[in-house]
Amino acid sequence: MNTDKLLEKDIVSHDELIEGIFVEYKKADKIKYTSAFLSSLSSDHLSFRSGLPVFAILQSFPKHKFKLVKNQKPSRISPCDFCSSYEQIELDTELVEESFEEIGGLTGFDLLDYFYYLKKTNELKSIKPKKEDYKIFLEILEILENANNKDTVKKELQKKISKIKGFKSDSEQRQALLETLGYCSILETEEHKGLLNQYTNLAIAPTKTHSSDWNYPVDWWLGKDGINKKAFKFWFGDYPELEKYCI
Structure with a gap:
């Protein structure tokens, strides 16, 4: 799966994002993520800090297909029973990018947050803490x-x-x-x-x-x-x- 193409879409399905998340998670290296986290502490690079929370969540996050909550009627805003995300997700990354760059952690738990944070952290160069x-x-x-x-x-x-x-x-x-x-x-x-x-x-x-x-x-x-x-x-x-x- 070419995850670059996911961010070019206006709307992406829950299942596509799940696949993209696990493609990026497979690339993720624990030392790179923890070193980036540590390296952020004395610098202004809050983006270095942002990947670790998602990497931590993915330790137990289930790879799954969209599943309706029991007795829930299908609709555009029906949440997934596993992760509470919608079946179709609008790819508006403005707020996600702002949190990644300026807060250094998660401000939401949408699949788009997880995918974006993993992808951008994987693209960072490895850095050693001081x-x-x-x-x-x-x-x-x-x-x-x-x-x-x-x-x-x-x-x-x-x-x-x-x-x-x-x-x-x-x-x-x-x-x-x-x-x-x-x-x-x-x-x-x-x-x-x-x-x-x-x-x-x-x-x-x-x-x-x-x-x-x-x-x-x-x-x-x-x-x-x-x-x-x-x-x-x-x-x-x-x-x-x-x-x-x-x-």
Whole structure:
């Protein structure tokens, strides 16, 4: 499948996008994605950070055909039972591109988001993290590890992260980064797991409160849940600089 041609269409089917996603996923390299993520921390290249959340979600995302929700009548806006996307999808990438370039993470869970993020990250040149990148990431992890039992990532912890020297970010970018650690299963709870080993349809995943604008599962995370070091080792075990959190 030539995935370049997918983006030339005005409308694409659910099943075509699924095929395109898995073509790009097959090309994806974990080291490239994690190195790009790390390399974004001391730079202004937020696009380097954007691929990892989708790569994490694809660890358990099912390859599937469009399937109606049980007892759902077919219509133009009938969602897929597996992923909640429509059967026919308009290819408007303006907002997707903006999120990829300026937020450094996911702002939606549409198939178009997944496809675009994977394709664009695969097109990036491989990059090695710098000393400053490791330093920033270790400081983020230390803040999370030392959180009080009832701390959430939404207020105090995010405020502390915002003060890390050399880490330029706004609240939306920090939220996207912390949500990425959730998708990676690094920040999860006993009941609300990340995507490393089990699939959750993030489009309809439960939120902690009706008003919460944080995504699953980090929306449920508290300081007492800590860092899942087994998941951390899966993602970042190839970096000696981060071995402290792989034990």
